[in-house]
Amino acid sequence: MYDEFLLMLSLLIVVFNVFYGLIAYVQLLIFKKVIFESIYLKFIIIAIVIFFGFYYFKLKKYKLKLAVNKKVMFSFLLWIAYSFISFLLLFRFNYGVTYTVFSFFAMLFYPALMLVYCVKSNNTIEINASIYDTICKILYGISIVIGIIGILQYKFNFQLFNSNNSDSYYKILSQSFYGSLRAIGFFNSALDFGTFFAIVLSLSLSRLLFKKINVLDIIVLCLSLVCIYISLTRNVYIFTIITIVTLIFIKFVKMTKERKINIYILRVLPFMYIFVVFVVLFKLYGTLTHFSNYSTQGMSNSMSLIYRINSWGSYFNKYIMKGNIFNVLFGYGLMQNDKFAVSKNIAIDNTYFSLLLYQGILGLILFLNFFARLWLYLVKNCLKQFNYFEIGIMGILSSFLVRSLFNVTFFGDYLLLICIFVILSNVNSKEKLVAEDRRVGFKLWKD
Numbered sequence: 001m002y003d004e005f006l007l008m009l010s011l012l013i014v015v016f017n018v019f020y021g022l023i024a025y026v027q028l029l030i031f032k033k034v035i036f037e038s039i040y041l042k043f044i045i046i047a048i049v050i051f052f053g054f055y056y057f058k059l060k061k062y063k064l065k066l067a068v069n070k071k072v073m074f075s076f077l078l079w080i081a082y083s084f085i086s087f088l089l090l091f092r093f094n095y096g097v098t099y100t101v102f103s104f105f106a107m108l109f110y111p112a113l114m115l116v117y118c119v120k121s122n123n124t125i126e127i128n129a130s131i132y133d134t135i136c137k138i139l140y141g142i143s144i145v146i147g148i149i150g151i152l153q154y155k156f157n158f159q160l161f162n163s164n165n166s167d168s169y170y171k172i173l174s175q176s177f178y179g180s181l182r183a184i185g186f187f188n189s190a191l192d193f194g195t196f197f198a199i200v201l202s203l204s205l206s207r208l209l210f211k212k213i214n215v216l217d218i219i220v221l222c223l224s225l226v227c228i229y230i231s232l233t234r235n236v237y238i239f240t241i242i243t244i245v246t247l248i249f250i251k252f253v254k255m256t257k258e259r260k261i262n263i264y265i266l267r268v269l270p271f272m273y274i275f276v277v278f279v280v281l282f283k284l285y286g287t288l289t290h291f292s293n294y295s296t297q298g299m300s301n302s303m304s305l306i307y308r309i310n311s312w313g314s315y316f317n318k319y320i321m322k323g324n325i326f327n328v329l330f331g332y333g334l335m336q337n338d339k340f341a342v343s344k345n346i347a348i349d350n351t352y353f354s355l356l357l358y359q360g361i362l363g364l365i366l367f368l369n370f371f372a373r374l375w376l377y378l379v380k381n382c383l384k385q386f387n388y389f390e391i392g393i394m395g396i397l398s399s400f401l402v403r404s405l406f407n408v409t410f411f412g413d414y415l416l417l418i419c420i421f422v423i424l425s426n427v428n429s430k431e432k433l434v435a436e437d438r439r440v441g442f443k444l445w446k447d
Contacts (some may be wrong), residue, residue, distance in 0.1 A: 079111075118425075145209060146227075150218065194228050197224040253383070270399075351404030
């Protein structure tokens with residue numbers, strides 16, 4: 001019963017967020033403004049969880065148990081607990097209740113919601129392997145619909161929203177691109193569109209590499225590649241390449257019978273990516289600023305790179321080097337959002353600085369600790385069975401540290417978060433079944 005509830009809740013979250021642009025468009029056509037804002041979904045989710053919680057415990061038939069590995073769970077709980085503490089500390093700034101509450105919902109709602117996925121009913125310890133195939137089927141169906149819409153947008157320069165049918169709440173971010181339009185589907189940015197298809201690509205390619213070849217997987221893989229291309233977003237291109245490299249490398253690890261050196265490389269792979277990209281990035285920045293003849297057109301436009309690096313330095317100097325020690329440790333509660341006066345001039349586009357400004361150094365350290373433990377745990381269990389779904393999510397997760405350099409990620413990555421915690425729950429079930437099998441085998445042998 002609890003597992004079915006989580007599946008329906010996940011479906012509601014994914015479908016609503018993927019098609020919210022269409023929902024907003026219909027509202028604009030009828031009411032000339034967006035009435036049902038996306039934050040209302042989060043209030044509805046809270047109400048559903050509370051209602052189900054009361055109903056579930058009223059039955060008194062089932063009890064909940066931890067569904068996630070204790071070490072990973074501890075690092076996650078440590079960050080989430082700190083997040084609630086840092087949220088309460090925000091009231092010291094007198095930003096106003098509206099901004100303070102909104103900032104928490106914007107930054108930490110979906111990570112905090114994952115606490116619901118960390119438990120499961122005590123009457124089900126079996127491995128729910130079919131959930132992986134169910135998730136893939138749902139994502140494949142959605143990707144075909146959204147992909148066709150995106151291709152039509154790109155091919156015919158079809159813009160769902162324009163200056164005549166948009167409002168101050170719902171905005172499309174940078175769809176125009178030097179005379180053409182980026183494909184966005186029903187998302188509000190090409191980045192979200194490309195990120196969705198990068199996840200689908202990772203799953204479809206993983207199925208082809210670690211499962212039998214299927215025509216549908218090939219079709220979805222090709223569609224994903226096309227949609228990623230027509231997003232015309234360099235960050236999406238970069239982390240798609242990283243994702244593909246990771247999947248191919250994991251296949252290589254399997255083919256070489258898990259040689260130790262390859263396993264060590266796999267354990268540090270995301271950190272190797274960020275190191276290489278960081279070095280290349282600042283080498284390129286030094287070259288561009290030295291010669292001052294960089295391109296300002298199309299995909300080769302270097303202005304955004306120079307602006308981002310300059311802004312990182314500015315934020316670091318203002319809020320870290322010149323900030324008082326308490327704010328540096330616990331954060332300033334600032335986020336990137338132009339709906340409020342206190343944050344309208346904040347343009348970070350960087351997960352690390354976003355965490356520094358909102359939660360401080362402690363928040364950043366605790367979050368990176370959770371990511372590191374999560375990655376090492378997934379690597380450890382990946383090498384046991386080479387499950388396609390788990391490897392597919394590892395593929396996209398391996399690019400997380402790199403894409404965090406150029407965008408504020410993870411906090412709104414509802415799809416990736418759901419997939420991660422579904423995997424954690426299933427992997428933990430496998431470990432418990434193996435442990436029980438060992439105990440049963442010992443008892444039989446002893447008898």
